[in-house]
Amino acid sequence: MIGDVVGKPGRKAVAALVPSLREELKLDLVIANGENAAAGRGLTPGTAQELFDAGVDVLTSGNHIWDKKEIIDYIRDHPRLLRPANYPDGAPGVGRLVATTASGEKVGILHLMGRVYMPAAMDCPFRVGRREIDKLRTETHVILIDMHGEATSEKSAIGWHFDGEVSAVLGTHTHVQTADEQILPKGTAFITDVGMTGPVASVIGVKKEEAITKFLTQMPKKFETATGPAILCGAVVEVDGATGRATAIRRIRIQET
Ligand SMILES: [Fe+2]
Ligand SMILES: [Fe+2]
Numbered sequence: 001m002i003g004d005v006v007g008k009p010g011r012k013a014v015a016a017l018v019p020s021l022r023e024e025l026k027l028d029l030v031i032a033n034g035e036n037a038a039a040g041r042g043l044t045p046g047t048a049q050e051l052f053d054a055g056v057d058v059l060t061s062g063n064h065i066w067d068k069k070e071i072i073d074y075i076r077d078h079p080r081l082l083r084p085a086n087y088p089d090g091a092p093g094v095g096r097l098v099a100t101t102a103s104g105e106k107v108g109i110l111h112l113m114g115r116v117y118m119p120a121a122m123d124c125p126f127r128v129g130r131r132e133i134d135k136l137r138t139e140t141h142v143i144l145i146d147m148h149g150e151a152t153s154e155k156s157a158i159g160w161h162f163d164g165e166v167s168a169v170l171g172t173h174t175h176v177q178t179a180d181e182q183i184l185p186k187g188t189a190f191i192t193d194v195g196m197t198g199p200v201a202s203v204i205g206v207k208k209e210e211a212i213t214k215f216l217t218q219m220p221k222k223f224e225t226a227t228g229p230a231i232l233c234g235a236v237v238e239v240d241g242a243t244g245r246a247t248a249i250r251r252i253r254i255q256e257t
Contacts, residue, residue, distance in 0.1 A: 001146065001170045002032035002056070002234040003177065006198025006205035007040045007225030011047060013197050013232045015054040017254055022055055025236055028101040031109060032056045032234075033146060033172040034081070035064040036198070040205055040225040042067030045074040048081055058082065058099055060111045062148035062173055063119055065093075084113035084148060086128040087120070096132050098139045105241050107144065108136035110166070112158065114149025114173075125154075126161055133165055141244030144168045144237065152178070152192050159190040167239040167246050170194050175204035177233045177251060187245030195233025200255060202226035229256040 005014055018030060034056075037047040042064045048071070051059060059081045065071065075081050075093035085095020096110045110132050112125040129145070136143050143166040147158045150173060159169040164186025171178070177195025184190050196205055203211035206223035214221040231253060238248040 001144070001168075001194055001237070002030065002197050002232065003194040004033045004036050004062075004172055004175055004196050004198070004205075005051065006036040006175070006196055007038075009225065009227065009230040010196070010198035010205070011037055011050055011054070013230035013256060014051055014056065016256070017232050018055040021252075027236070028103065028105060029058070029099060029107050030056050031058045031060060031144065031146065032197070033062065033148070034059040035062040035148075036205060038068050040223060043071050043081070044068045045070055048074065048078070052080065058097060058109050060109070060146040060148070060172070062113055082109065082111040082146075084111050084122065084125075085132050086112055086123040086125045088123055096136060098136065105142065106140035107142045108140050110136060110143060110145045112145060112147050114147065114151060114154040114158075116149065116151035116154045118150055125149075125158060129158065129162060133162065137165075142167050142239050142241060143244065144170065147171050148173045150174060155192050156190075159184060159188060163188040163190075167244050168237045168249070170235055170237070177253065179251070181235060181249045181251050183246050183249060187243070189235075189237045189239075189246035189249035191235050191249065191251065194235045194251070195231075195253070197232045197234070198230055199226035199228050200231045201228050231255045
């Protein structure tokens, strides 16, 4: 699972690193959060395709999913791009998918978004999560959740709530990797946030000078994505395919020079 890919520096890092990581770590499935892939806000069909071409199997998103209007038509025809499952009824696209690995294993991916300190009024991620997991479990016991949220408490609570029912709950959205990766007692791998894949000399991906000016003046400001070397952040989870229990979780941080 690769954390929020931010702009061109993030996309370039994915293209440069994912093919070799796939081989080195014998990855069966690569998921990336792409909500910031197009100039820091949303995805376009082209940027989504670029990430798929780089070896990403499934894209998740989050609160920025609708920022680029052209993604609305694209998401209807491209089920490998997920939006949070707990958007209210009527939102285009879907929030869950069963992917098949090269070796024929089925992996369920579920995308949820938190409600604490988040801009959209979402349905309850705990209740929607339960409903969606029940559907996925008719096909596979290997299930990974991208829990997109601001509050560490809400993401931790989702992890504990679904411990033993899914293989992994991996947090996204804050763009800052946390050091709390662990396997919960009933076999669910958990990390509060896998971090960002984007320009390292930045304020969560945007030009630092612009972020500082906004904090200093409180004036509206359109942020631009920072430039320069990127960091790729994520987590690798190992799962026992027979039981769906996680056997290992490891953080990844690779900085370009
Ligand atoms: Fe993000
Ligand atoms: Fe987000």
